[in-house]
Amino acid sequence: MAKDYYKILEVNKNDSPETIKKSYKKLALKYHPDRADDHKKKEFEEKFKEINEAYNILGNETKRRQYDAGGTNNQFRQAQSSGRQNFSDIFEDLLRESNFGSQFGNYEEETPELDLHYGLTITFTEAAFGVEKEILIKKDVQCDSCNGTGAQDNKFDTCKKCNGHGRIEIEQRTPWGLIRRTAKCNECEGQGKIPKNKCRTCGGERILNRKEKVKIKTPKGIDNNQTLRIPNAGNAAKNKRNGDLFLTIKVTPHKIFKRERFDIYMELPITFSQAALGCEISIPTLTDNIKIKITKGTESGSVFRLRNKGIPYLDDPNYLGDQYVNIVVKTPKKLTRAQAKLFEELKKLDK
Numbered sequence: 001m002a003k004d005y006y007k008i009l010e011v012n013k014n015d016s017p018e019t020i021k022k023s024y025k026k027l028a029l030k031y032h033p034d035r036a037d038d039h040k041k042k043e044f045e046e047k048f049k050e051i052n053e054a055y056n057i058l059g060n061e062t063k064r065r066q067y068d069a070g071g072t073n074n075q076f077r078q079a080q081s082s083g084r085q086n087f088s089d090i091f092e093d094l095l096r097e098s099n100f101g102s103q104f105g106n107y108e109e110e111t112p113e114l115d116l117h118y119g120l121t122i123t124f125t126e127a128a129f130g131v132e133k134e135i136l137i138k139k140d141v142q143c144d145s146c147n148g149t150g151a152q153d154n155k156f157d158t159c160k161k162c163n164g165h166g167r168i169e170i171e172q173r174t175p176w177g178l179i180r181r182t183a184k185c186n187e188c189e190g191q192g193k194i195p196k197n198k199c200r201t202c203g204g205e206r207i208l209n210r211k212e213k214v215k216i217k218t219p220k221g222i223d224n225n226q227t228l229r230i231p232n233a234g235n236a237a238k239n240k241r242n243g244d245l246f247l248t249i250k251v252t253p254h255k256i257f258k259r260e261r262f263d264i265y266m267e268l269p270i271t272f273s274q275a276a277l278g279c280e281i282s283i284p285t286l287t288d289n290i291k292i293k294i295t296k297g298t299e300s301g302s303v304f305r306l307r308n309k310g311i312p313y314l315d316d317p318n319y320l321g322d323q324y325v326n327i328v329v330k331t332p333k334k335l336t337r338a339q340a341k342l343f344e345e346l347k348k349l350d351k
Contacts, residue, residue, distance in 0.1 A: 005054035005067065013068070017059070024055040035179075114243025116234040122218060124254035128286055128311045130220040137245070138211050140235040143202035148240055150206040151195030159188035166192040189238065206238045214245060221262060221314035224251040256284060262311040262321030267328050268304075270294060275329045285309045285323055292325065300329035 006013055011023050028051055029035075036044035057063045116139055122131055142148035149156075158164040162185035169182050184190040198204030214233050222228065226249050234243025257264040268283055278296035282289050285306065292304055303326050310321025335343065 003050075003054070005058050008050055008054040009058060011058075017061070020055070020058050024051065024059065027051045028055075032179075114235045114237055114241070115246060116243065117246045117248070119250055120216070120218075120228070120247040121250040121252060123252050124257065124259070125286060126218065127222050127224070127249070127251045128220065130218050130222075132215065132217045134213050134215050136211050136213055138209065140207045140209050140237075141212060142236045142240065143199060143206055143208050145201035146199035146206070148206050148236075148238075149195070150199055150202065150204040152197040152199050155196040156193040157196055159185060159192055159194050161185055161187040162192060164192040166190040207236060216245075216247065218249070219314060220312040220317040222249055223259070223261075223314075224249065257286070257323075259311060262313055263324060264310045264321065265324045265326065267326045269328045269330045270298070271330055272332075275299070275327075283325060286311075294327070298327055298329075300327060302327040 006015075009020060009023050009027065011020050015023075028048065031044050031047040031051060033041055033044045033048060057067050116137065118135070118137055120133070120135065122133075143150070146152065146154070159166075162168045166185055166188065167182045167190065168185045169180060171180050185192075188194050195204055199206075202208050214230065216228070216230055216233075218228060228247040228249060230245040230247065232242040233245035236242050256266050258266070264286065266283075268281070270279070270281065274281070274294060275298045276296065278298070279294050280291050281294060282291050286309065290306070292306075303324055306323040306325065308320045309323035313319040313321070332339070
């Protein structure tokens with residue numbers, strides 16, 4: 001028989017997500033196995049799993065709609081196996097979301113922002129064909145004097161607070177009772193050891209903030225406002241893990257070309273005589289100048305297509321877009337006497 005997840009969480013079918021979440025947190029705290037007596041521990045564990053299973057469905061908008069539409073318990077069995085069954089992890093999340101977790105901030109795991117975000121301006125041609133650059137950014141780096149250990153001469157003592165384990169057991173008094181949990185030792189920051197003498201360069205912090213040069217290479221075909229990710233080029237953490245560097249690309253406009261995806265467009269002004277009589281004219285491309293033939297009687301608005309003269313495809317640089325040349329027949333605003341006389345003669349012939 002299918003489980004009634006609404007009944008398990010003690011909510012109604014029309015209740016809001018906030019109400020469901022509030023009820024889930026209340027029940028999860030109430031039935032956490034650490035709060036049970038020995039003879040009720042198994043009962044609390046089963047109840048806690050059931051509550052977690054129900055919230056995995058009702059706490060997810062898509063799964064909740066599917067469940068309300070008539071999904072059976074079998075369809076959602078996967079939620080129970082995929083949901084976190086580690087009671088301590090779930091309970092720590094609940095504490096972090098409550099006001100009580102903040103009272104023990106010295107014991108919480110640090111999650112510094114390791115990723116960096118910068119802008120990079122490149123030219124139209126550099127965007128098309130890629131470019132190598134060296135940029136200067138300010139970032140956290142591992143101290144090279146102590147190799148990121150924080151210790152002078154790489155000498156340590158065992159942390160007395162955690163006895164070298166890196167984690168300690170703490171008690172937290174909450175409205176639901178006394179909770180015991182383990183957390184990172186705030187004395188040695190989870191290392192289990194303390195420098196005999198702190199590094200003179202970083203003062204034992206293991207990290208320095210300074211300007212660093214980063215070499216980057218943009219791929220062919222990158223466009224304006226796209227983001228380039230440079231792995232491991234972000235801030236360094238004390239656990240010797242590095243974040244990433246994200247560069248938002250700004251492409252300066254070209255004097256001649258405009259881009260649409262991987263094609264480029266340009267306007268080519270020609271005179272009345274060139275349009276009427278035809279001609280051969282040199283035009284620029286992204287790589288060189290080429291000559292194209294303007295046929296007799298070409299009208300303004302005619303478009304010439306030059307295959308493979310556009311931007312390399314970002315996902316496959318072996319393929320290139322095309323270049324489109326839009327013909328614009330210029331109407332002279334001022335005429336010399338000789339030109340005016342010729343146009344008068346032409347006017348007579350048009351009759």
